[in-house]
Amino acid sequence: MEFFKNSFKSVLGAPDPENQPTGADTVERLVDRLESSSLLDDRRDACRALKALSRTYRVEVGAQGMNSVRQVLEMDRTDCEIVGLALDTLCNITSPETFDEEIDKHGKNSKIGEQFTEIFIKHQDSVGLVLSALEDFDFRVRWPALKLLANLISNRPKDIQEIILIMPMGVSKLMDLLSDSREVIRNDALLLLIQLTKGNGNIQKIVAFENAFDRIFDVINQEGGAEGGIVVEDCLLLMLNLLKGNVSNQNFFKEGSYIQRLTPMLKLPSIDDINSDDDNINISNISNSVIGWSPQKVANIHCMIQVIRALVAPSCSAQIISGCQRIMHACGLLKSLCDILMASGVPADVLTETINAVAEVIRGNNINQEFLSNVTAPSTPPRPAIVVLLMSMVNEKQPFQLRCAVLYCFQSFLYKNNIGKNKLIQTLLPQSNETQLLTTGQLLCGGLFSPDPLSNWFSSVALSHALIDDNNNNEKEQLLRVLLATNIGKPPVTLMQQCILLLQQSNNKLQSKLGLLILLCRWISYCPLAVKTFLSIDSSVSYLTALLSGHDNNEDVQENLVQSMCAFLLAMCVHFNDDQVPSYTKDKLCNLIDKRIGLERFQDAIGGTTRHEIYSRTLKHPQPSAKNPSDLLLDHEFCRLLKILEGAVSESIIKGSNSVNEFPIKNSNNQINSNLSGNSSALVSQYKDLIREQDDEIQKLKQSNEILIKDKQQLELKVQELQTEVSNLKDQNIVLRAAQTNLNDEKDSLTNHIIKIDDSSTSDVTNHDKEELIKCKNIIQQLQLQINEYQLKLQEQESNKEAITKFDTLYKEKTDELDKLKKDQEDLLELLADQDTKLILYKEKLTALGEKIESEVSSGEVDDDTDDQPESSN
Numbered sequence: 001m002e003f004f005k006n007s008f009k010s011v012l013g014a015p016d017p018e019n020q021p022t023g024a025d026t027v028e029r030l031v032d033r034l035e036s037s038s039l040l041d042d043r044r045d046a047c048r049a050l051k052a053l054s055r056t057y058r059v060e061v062g063a064q065g066m067n068s069v070r071q072v073l074e075m076d077r078t079d080c081e082i083v084g085l086a087l088d089t090l091c092n093i094t095s096p097e098t099f100d101e102e103i104d105k106h107g108k109n110s111k112i113g114e115q116f117t118e119i120f121i122k123h124q125d126s127v128g129l130v131l132s133a134l135e136d137f138d139f140r141v142r143w144p145a146l147k148l149l150a151n152l153i154s155n156r157p158k159d160i161q162e163i164i165l166i167m168p169m170g171v172s173k174l175m176d177l178l179s180d181s182r183e184v185i186r187n188d189a190l191l192l193l194i195q196l197t198k199g200n201g202n203i204q205k206i207v208a209f210e211n212a213f214d215r216i217f218d219v220i221n222q223e224g225g226a227e228g229g230i231v232v233e234d235c236l237l238l239m240l241n242l243l244k245g246n247v248s249n250q251n252f253f254k255e256g257s258y259i260q261r262l263t264p265m266l267k268l269p270s271i272d273d274i275n276s277d278d279d280n281i282n283i284s285n286i287s288n289s290v291i292g293w294s295p296q297k298v299a300n301i302h303c304m305i306q307v308i309r310a311l312v313a314p315s316c317s318a319q320i321i322s323g324c325q326r327i328m329h330a331c332g333l334l335k336s337l338c339d340i341l342m343a344s345g346v347p348a349d350v351l352t353e354t355i356n357a358v359a360e361v362i363r364g365n366n367i368n369q370e371f372l373s374n375v376t377a378p379s380t381p382p383r384p385a386i387v388v389l390l391m392s393m394v395n396e397k398q399p400f401q402l403r404c405a406v407l408y409c410f411q412s413f414l415y416k417n418n419i420g421k422n423k424l425i426q427t428l429l430p431q432s433n434e435t436q437l438l439t440t441g442q443l444l445c446g447g448l449f450s451p452d453p454l455s456n457w458f459s460s461v462a463l464s465h466a467l468i469d470d471n472n473n474n475e476k477e478q479l480l481r482v483l484l485a486t487n488i489g490k491p492p493v494t495l496m497q498q499c500i501l502l503l504q505q506s507n508n509k510l511q512s513k514l515g516l517l518i519l520l521c522r523w524i525s526y527c528p529l530a531v532k533t534f535l536s537i538d539s540s541v542s543y544l545t546a547l548l549s550g551h552d553n554n555e556d557v558q559e560n561l562v563q564s565m566c567a568f569l570l571a572m573c574v575h576f577n578d579d580q581v582p583s584y585t586k587d588k589l590c591n592l593i594d595k596r597i598g599l600e601r602f603q604d605a606i607g608g609t610t611r612h613e614i615y616s617r618t619l620k621h622p623q624p625s626a627k628n629p630s631d632l633l634l635d636h637e638f639c640r641l642l643k644i645l646e647g648a649v650s651e652s653i654i655k656g657s658n659s660v661n662e663f664p665i666k667n668s669n670n671q672i673n674s675n676l677s678g679n680s681s682a683l684v685s686q687y688k689d690l691i692r693e694q695d696d697e698i699q700k701l702k703q704s705n706e707i708l709i710k711d712k713q714q715l716e717l718k719v720q721e722l723q724t725e726v727s728n729l730k731d732q733n734i735v736l737r738a739a740q741t742n743l744n745d746e747k748d749s750l751t752n753h754i755i756k757i758d759d760s761s762t763s764d765v766t767n768h769d770k771e772e773l774i775k776c777k778n779i780i781q782q783l784q785l786q787i788n789e790y791q792l793k794l795q796e797q798e799s800n801k802e803a804i805t806k807f808d809t810l811y812k813e814k815t816d817e818l819d820k821l822k823k824d825q826e827d828l829l830e831l832l833a834d835q836d837t838k839l840i841l842y843k844e845k846l847t848a849l850g851e852k853i854e855s856e857v858s859s860g861e862v863d864d865d866t867d868d869q870p871e872s873s874n
Contacts, residue, residue: 023057024064031065034072040079047072047085054092056101062093062116069093070120073129083133084140087148094120094151117155127152127163134173139182146177146188153195161200171196171203175210178219183231186219190234197241204242208249212242213258226265226300233296236303243310250311250320259311259327265304266336268343293347301340305353308333312360314622325365334361334368338375342385348399355389355405356623363412363622369420372413383438386413390440393462394447394455404624404632407458411622411637414465421466425475428482428495445484445495448502453511454629456502460515461624461635464522468637473527480533496523496533500540510558511633517565518638521572525641528578535573535584544570545596548605557612561633564608568642571606571649574656590656599657606650615639658841691835694828701825708818715811 021029027050034046050069054061072086092099095113102110120126130152133145153160164170174196177189193212197204216235223231242249253259310316311324328334340346340354362368375385392398393406414420427441447459467476482495493501503516524530534540544566570593579585593602609615614631619639626632 023053024060027053027057027060027064031068034065034068040076040082043072043076044079044082044085047082047089051085051089051092054089055099058093058099058102058112059105061089062112062119066090066093066116066120070123070126070129073133074125077132080136080138080141083136084138084144087130087133087141087144090120091144091148091151094148094155096151096154113151114155117152121152121156121159121163127160128167131164131167131170131173134177139185142177142180143185143188146185146192149174150188150192150195153192157195157198161196161203164196165200165203165206171206172210175207175212175215178212178215187231187234190219190231190238194234194238194241197238201246201248204246205248208242208246208252213239213253213256217258217261220265226297226304228300229296230299232300233303236300236307240303240307240310243307245310245315247317247320250316250324253311254320254323254327259324259333260331262304262308263331263333263336266301266333266340268336268339293345293350298347298350301350302353305337305350305357308337308357309353309360312357312363314360314363321363322365325361325368328361329365329368329371334358334371337361338372338385342375342377342388348402352399352402352405355402355409359405359409359412359623362409364416366417366419369413369417373420381437386410386440387438387443390443390462391438393458394443394450396450396452396455400454400629403454403458404626407462408623410462411465414468418469418472421469421475424466425478429478430483448499448516453509454632456509456512457515457632460519461638464519464635465637467522470526473529476523476527476530479523480530494533496520496530497537500534500537500543504539504543510562511630513562514565514633517562517569518635521565521569521638522641524569524572524576525645526576528576528580531573531576532578532580535577535581541570541573541584541589541592545592548597548602558633560608561612561614564605564612567602567605568609568646568649571602571653572645575645575649575652586652586656590653593653594657599653603650603653606646606653609634609639609642610646615642619643691832691839694832694835698825698828698832701821701828705818705821705825708814708821711814712818715814719811 030046030049030053034043034050037043037046047069050061050065069086069089072082076082076086093113094117097113098110102112127149130145130148133141134149136142136145149160164174174189174193178186178193180186180189193207197207216239220228220232220235223229223235225232243253308328312321312328314321337354337358340350341358346354358372362372373384373386376382377385377388379388389406389409393403393410395403414424424440424444427439428445444459444463447455448463450456450459467479469475479495483492484495484498485492486498499516499520503513503520520534524534547566548563548570570589573584574586574589574593577584577586577589593599597605612634614634617625618634618636622636624632624635
């Protein structure tokens with residue numbers, strides 16, 4: 001037994017008990033043994049000891065022994081045991097987690113593993129050595145190599161992706177691991193590939209063409225499909241990474257008949273045997289704790305539906321979408337989704353995602369849209385699936401995300417579906433035969449009158465999508481015929497009258513107002529008859545002008561949004577006006593806007609919506625999305641309409657205002673013409689002065705812009721230099737801290753030894769002890785000097801970090817200042833172009849009045865009229 005103890009002490013390089021070495025000492029001796037020993041057994045023992053110390057003394061092992069351990073992978077690759085030990089040691093050094101053994105030293109949130117990863121991958125062949133180790137079938141080598149790669153990619157994902165991408169057969173070696181018969185290696189390989197394929201299209205393509213989809217489906221089938229465990233979820237997450245946003249892989253998946261292999265995984269028990277009454281049908285009564293829906297099955301189905309959506313999302317290419325939609329209908333995948341949709345007891349999150357998936361599978365595809373219209377809920381009496389969905393949308397007790405999904409599905413059902421739009425409008429018109437069945441039109445009208453503002457918004461937006469057809473106003477004109485019964489004994493009112501009345505009554509309901517404004521804007525767009533009807537309704541225009549003129553400098557962002565949409569609605573009344581309402585012709589409306597609101601303020605209000613963050617977010621994707629119900633304010637199709645028409649309606653307002661100002665010139669009264677001529681000349685002079693000032697300001701801004709660009713270039717060079725310096729300082733910092741710890745340990749050891757000598761009796765102290773005491777004190781002084789020196793270096797590094805932080809802040813401020821100046825310059829240039837247009841217009845007016853326009857080249861301006869001869873004043 002004593003022999004084994006002495007052997008272990010010999011391996012660790014342990015001195016006598018009275019003078020125990022520090023961790024840094026032990027690590028240093030082990031590293032020296034690993035590097036210098038000629039016997040494989042000695043190197044193996046040293047590597048095993050380093051592995052044992054690499055959790056408690058991670059910094060010391062990494063700082064002193066990383067290169068030596070890395071060399072083992074190259075020099076001793078034929079010995080599986082020492083290679084496995086080396087890989088385990090590197091795993092501990094680069095681990096992104098903080099070990100329990102080192103919490104007291106470095107805290108819970110230390111980034112030691114990330115720093116050592118950065119040092120490790122600086123050697124170009126390091127990752128290649130780890131990939132080569134994966135070729136070894138021995139479990140002691142392959143598994144730690146896989147774990148080490150997982151650590152590296154977790155710490156430095158982009159760097160590792162770039163390295164593996166250029167490695168010969170790098171991705172192929174990882175793909176081979178999916179065929180490993182040992183589940184732990186196969187499962188860890190899945191997790192590694194998920195990390196590796198995130199956000200890198202090139203790696204995604206290579207993985208897909210390495211037969212990834214077949215291997216993934218094989219693993220899913222081995223694990224039991226949708227009923228399987230977390231491995232199935234990992235497989236689907238990898239599949240989702242490969243498909244999302246990657247057109248090449250999407251096409252490969254479609255052409256490879258992989259869509260058909262998704263269908264069996266979504267099969268549920270037949271719903272024909274499910275009998276449920278009206279109060280408990282499908283999505284009208286959702287239970288989150290359902291027998292047969294384990295949490296893992298919910299996760300698996302959820303991921304599977306996300307894979308389907310990745311193929312038909314509106315962001316995909318139109319060719320991919322149409323091809324996938326056609327296949328999904330043909331192979332029964334759409335039917336399986338509708339079965340889930342109509343099944344009872346489906347968990348809410350699965351149901352919500354299924355509704356979104358159905359929306360995208362049918363969006364713009366008339367065959368699939370017709371299929372959904374024929375789906376019937378298993379209820380008594382049977383009801384169309386569309387009706388059941390809308391019942392959930394207008395029911396305020398349903399989850400918010402579910403209601404958003406239903407709106408998205410209904411919008412997709414109407415998208416490019418003229419038959420569906422026409423049928424919806426017909427359900428609102430008077431019918432010859434009385435029917436007791438609930439219709440889509442009745443549900444939407446009921447939602448408009450609901451006390452729930454969100455139901456108002458959902459119903460208004462859903463109805464507005466039935467009116468999207470700029471080349472055909474049939475639905476808009478048909479909707480003008482809709483009559484609504486109000487109180488008993490009172491005549492019915494039109495739907496538009498009721499919308500305007502609701503708009504005026506929704507004093508404190510922001511969502512209700514916005515929904516109704518979205519509906520009205522869509523209704524009157526491109527439809528002069530709808531504009532005529534709107535203008536003919538009492539208080540419609542007066543309400544809008546009062547709302548726009550009654551709020552000055554309103555700081556309420558949402559209230560400003562209402563005003564902006566009111567301005568857009570009123571501007572469209574001008575743009576699409578055919579002058580059929582005598583009191584509200586184009587000219588009279590423009591005159592009213594100018595007097596009651598002010599032309600400049602009105603123009604600013606029209607563009608107010610596009611300046612909102614909500615606008616840009618809503619415009620990106622057709623799917624309604626918001627975390628909270630109160631954040632759901634705009635609709636994607638309305639934002640597209642605003643984007644298309646904003647410039648056109650603004651131009652109509654300007655032309656209408658110019659027409660009003662030109663009206664007196666047509667009179668025969670010479671006095672009026674003379675006054676106008678004088679006013680025009682003064683106005684032209686005023687504009688010229690304004691243009692001079694703006695031109696001077698533009699020149700100053702250009703000079704400032706050039707200076708800032710030069711400063712920015714210099715700052716960018718400085719930032720690059722500082723980033724390189726920071727990287728070197730980080731490496732030095734690790735080594736310095738390890739050295740400082742080592743010196744502190746040595747100092748403490750010597751101090752304790754001195755204390756022992758001092759505590760001894762005077763008679764026991766020999767001359768040899770006194771000499772040893774003096775030597776120890778001298779050594780302590782030297783160590784203290786070295787410690788102070790290292791502390792100064794560390795402080796210098798900290799001060800450098802602070803300087804770099806201040807420099808980054810200054811760089812950001814300068815960049816923001818430059819961006820602001822650029823924006824100001826662009827605004828001024830736009831204003832200058834606008835003023836030039838107005839200047840030309842006024843010159844033409846003066847010329848028509850017989851005024852001579854002189855050239856002002858000498859004053860720094862260039863006049864468009866270069867001919868000195870006066871024109872005829874006819």
